[in-house]
Amino acid sequence: MKITEHLKSAKKTLFSIEILPPLKGKSIQSIYDSIDPLMEFKPAFVDVTYHREEYIYKKREGGYLEKVSIRKRPGTVGICAAIMNKYDVEAVPHIICGGFTREETENALIDLQFLGIDNVLALRGDSIKTESQFVPEPGGHHYAIDLVKQIKGMNNGVYLDDEMKDATPTNFCMGIAGYPEKHFEAPNLYSDMKWLKAKVDAGADYIVTQMFFDNKKFFYFVETCRQNDIHVPIIPGLKILTSKSQLIALPKIFHIDLPQDLFVELEKCKDDKAIKEVGVEWCVAQSKELKKADVSCLHYYTMGTSDVTRRVAKEVF
Numbered sequence: 443m444k445i446t447e448h449l450k451s452a453k454k455t456l457f458s459i460e461i462l463p464p465l466k467g468k469s470i471q472s473i474y475d476s477i478d479p480l481m482e483f484k485p486a487f488v489d490v491t492y493h494r495e496e497y498i499y500k501k502r503e504g505g506y507l508e509k510v511s512i513r514k515r516p517g518t519v520g521i522c523a524a525i526m527n528k529y530d531v532e533a534v535p536h537i538i539c540g541g542f543t544r545e546e547t548e549n550a551l552i553d554l555q556f557l558g559i560d561n562v563l564a565l566r567g568d569s570i571k572t573e574s575q576f577v578p579e580p581g582g583h584h585y586a587i588d589l590v591k592q593i594k595g596m597n598n599g600v601y602l603d604d605e606m607k608d609a610t611p612t613n614f615c616m617g618i619a620g621y622p623e624k625h626f627e628a629p630n631l632y633s634d635m636k637w638l639k640a641k642v643d644a645g646a647d648y649i650v651t652q653m654f655f656d657n658k659k660f661f662y663f664v665e666t667c668r669q670n671d672i673h674v675p676i677i678p679g680l681k682i683l684t685s686k687s688q689l690i691a692l693p694k695i696f697h698i699d700l701p702q703d704l705f706v707e708l709e710k711c712k713d714d715k716a717i718k719e720v721g722v723e724w725c726v727a728q729s730k731e732l733k734k735a736d737v738s739c740l741h742y743y744t745m746g747t748s749d750v751t752r753r754v755a756k757e758v759f
């Protein structure tokens with residue numbers, strides 16, 4: 443079932459989660475262990491992130507350094523198929539532009555359709571650590587909108603080979619990313635909004651937001667979207683703080699602010715246990731306010747921390 447159909451038919455705010463594939467070499471059991479405790483809240487869907495290759499330098503005999511490509515967290519598509527099979531719940535693989543040619547993207551999408559996966563989150567992806575800005579693969583997409591257009595084309599039976607006759611149309615429901623605090627590369631919210639609208643006009647069906655800790659920013663974002671003729675569902679993404687290191691890491695990695703009231707509370711915490719308590723309390727309050735405002739779904743970035751997600755879900759759903 444398409445995510446948009448879930449959202450449409452829901453009589454109350456839905457619960458959904460995002461998980462990361464395990465590190466290479468780890469068993470899929472770690473994924474089941476993180477999902478099992480959350481199944482009682484009936485997630486409408488489970489997003490699975492995609493992690494592209496990274497380059498590291500390995501020291502070789504004689505002291506020279508060899509540049510080696512590694513993928514630390516492969517398995518996105520396999521995990522989605524396994525989740526759908528085991529739990530009978532929608533799994534949404536994240537599909538990114540980075541590292542893919544158009545043809546590789548087309549083939550990956552064909553695999554998804556054969557597996558019965560017809561929901562995807564279409565993203566550009568970030569630059570790899572060794573590059574200062576995003577560089578597309580030769581023959582790959584530069585922006586998420588180009589990926590959205592390719593998927594929309596396939597939904598209309600248009601594949602890359604223009605001589606292909608009677609190609610079976612795919613049936614993807616497409617989510618895209620939105621940024622209540624704007625994407626860090628965008629010069630301003632207006633510009634970011636313009637490209638967000640372009641992605642929706644190109645065929646995206648719904649938006650999932652970057653994490654935020656201040657609901658006012660989300661409400662303003664939704665209002666601005668509506669004023670800019672963006673009328674697809676907007677799903678808020680929420681993260682529960684669990685460690686002191688996140689006070690620096692989250693703003694740095696995700697380009698988001700921690701509200702001053704929250705920061706003051708976090709600074710008083712002596713250890714990660716105390717941070718977790720504040721994190722859960724803050725997220726419960728955020729969730730309840732969003733639920734009261736009738737958001738269609740609350741989406742939690744679990745990042746392997748199902749214990750705190752469970753605590754929040756117990757209070758909210």
Ligand code: FAD
Pocket residue numbers: 490491492493494536538564565566567568569584585586587618619620625626627628633634635637638641650651652653679
């Ligand atoms: P785009 O929509 O392409 O936007 C990128 C920037 O370019 C923005 O500043 C935008 O304003 C601008 N822009 C867009 N189109 C144009 C255009 N045509 N011309 C000029 N400027 C333009 N990353 C991963 O690698 N794997 C994941 O699994 C993953 N999951 C995510 C899930 C969510 C919900 C979110 C919010 C992000 C996720 N990311 C993931 C991170 C994401 O890939 C990065 O934030 C990336 O930098 C931007 O992706 P995007 O799809 O928003 O890009």
